[in-house]
Amino acid sequence: MITVKRVQLPVLALLAMVAVLLFTIPRQLINHYLFVRSAIALVDRVDIEWMGYTSQKVVALTFDDGPDPRYTPAILKILAEYKIPATFFLVGTNVRRHPELVRAEIAAGHQVGNHTLSHPHLRRLTLPQIEKQIAATDRAIAEAAGVEPLLFRPPYEELSENILAASRLARKKIVMSTITVEHHVLPTPQQKANRVAKMVFPGAIILAHDGRVNRTDTVAALPEIIRALQAKGYRFVTLTELLQHNR
Numbered sequence: 189m190i191t192v193k194r195v196q197l198p199v200l201a202l203l204a205m206v207a208v209l210l211f212t213i214p215r216q217l218i219n220h221y222l223f224v225r226s227a228i229a230l231v232d233r234v235d236i237e238w239m240g241y242t243s244q245k246v247v248a249l250t251f252d253d254g255p256d257p258r259y260t261p262a263i264l265k266i267l268a269e270y271k272i273p274a275t276f277f278l279v280g281t282n283v284r285r286h287p288e289l290v291r292a293e294i295a296a297g298h299q300v301g302n303h304t305l306s307h308p309h310l311r312r313l314t315l316p317q318i319e320k321q322i323a324a325t326d327r328a329i330a331e332a333a334g335v336e337p338l339l340f341r342p343p344y345e346e347l348s349e350n351i352l353a354a355s356r357l358a359r360k361k362i363v364m365s366t367i368t369v370e371h372h373v374l375p376t377p378q379q380k381a382n383r384v385a386k387m388v389f390p391g392a393i394i395l396a397h398d399g400r401v402n403r404t405d406t407v408a409a410l411p412e413i414i415r416a417l418q419a420k421g422y423r424f425v426t427l428t429e430l431l432q433h434n435r
């Protein structure tokens with residue numbers, strides 16, 4: 189009896205281990221598979237971009253929070269001087285106040301996107317409230333310049349289930365950014381430009397601002413940034429061109 193027990197114990201232990209493996213490993217694999225599947229489904233279902241998938245030295249310049257008569261005309265002038273296209277993510281209330289600036293952006297060949305009506309923290313709003321923010325901005329832009337923006341950037345680049353759902357319902361492509369121009373620790377335009385030039389890579393989406401608060405520094409840094417990136421062999425394109433190979 190003792191010998192049988194001696195044989196049985198390791199066998200039982202082995203069987204127990206096999207049983208544990210059989211029950212745990214497949215479950216982990218299944219869970220992993222389901223997680224990956226749902227993540228892919230989410231990304232696939234919601235049109236959202238952080239960069240252009242390209243090996244070419246192209247970048248997109250984007251300006252949020254305008255139009256603002258203090259900064260937008262100066263930025264348009266610089267972009268015209270360097271013959272560079274950009275994309276402006278417009279705040280609806282500013283569009284209503286300064287429709288002529290939206291028309292100037294479109295006339296100069298720039299692209300416009302939706303950046304909500306009043307620049308709220310969308311994570312704190314309900315789905316219908318977010319939908320209203322997007323729809324009212326679309327209407328303001330249509331009334332100002334006769335175009336419908338296909339791109340949407342949530343203020344503060346916040347994301348939530350409701351933000352994704354509202355964007356999808358409005359048939360927008362969400363565009364986030366990869367490098368921000370404004371940096372409060374860097375005082376001079378040249379330092380800001382050096383930072384952007386150091387961080388840049390093919391397909392990067394550069395975020396700058398032309399409204400809401402004092403953007404004098406951004407306007408001052410813009411020519412430096414353009415020159416620094418051009419010196420590295422980069423070409424500026426609209427977001428639509430930058431994102432054309434993404435899917």
Ligand SMILES: [Zn+2]
Pocket residue numbers: 252253303307343344
């Ligand atoms: Zn903003």
